[in-house]
Amino acid sequence: MKSWDKPHTVLTCKDCACGIANDDWSHVDYHPSSSEVMASIEATLETLGQLSHLEAVDVGGYYNCAVCGDVDIGSADVFVTKGWFEPTPWGFSGPGEAP
Numbered sequence: 001m002k003s004w005d006k007p008h009t010v011l012t013c014k015d016c017a018c019g020i021a022n023d024d025w026s027h028v029d030y031h032p033s034s035s036e037v038m039a040s041i042e043a044t045l046e047t048l049g050q051l052s053h054l055e056a057v058d059v060g061g062y063y064n065c066a067v068c069g070d071v072d073i074g075s076a077d078v079f080v081t082k083g084w085f086e087p088t089p090w091g092f093s094g095p096g097e098a099p
């Protein structure tokens with residue numbers, strides 16, 4: 001079982017991993033609807049709770065970032081959540097199973 005296939009883990013893109021690690025979301029400013037995206041990210045982060053970085057992985061395909069919802073390919077970062085999370089508007093990015 002891959003580390004990001006487990007409950008309590010989520011996959012994020014590199015931008016969001018950097019944002020979580022450094023609280024630096026300046027990359028969102030480049031988004032055409034940055035204020036909406038940032039509001040969505042903040043809501044998602046609140047739902048996810050505290051995130052601890054586990055590892056950087058190569059997913060070997062497409063994945064949805066759990067935080068910004070973007071579809072990305074290849075390298076991702078795995079974060080461990082402190083609790084279960086609700087589906088985001090774009091669906092689960094990780095395992096998303098109920099406990």
Ligand SMILES: [Zn+2]
Binds near residue numbers: 014
């Ligand atoms: Zn992201």
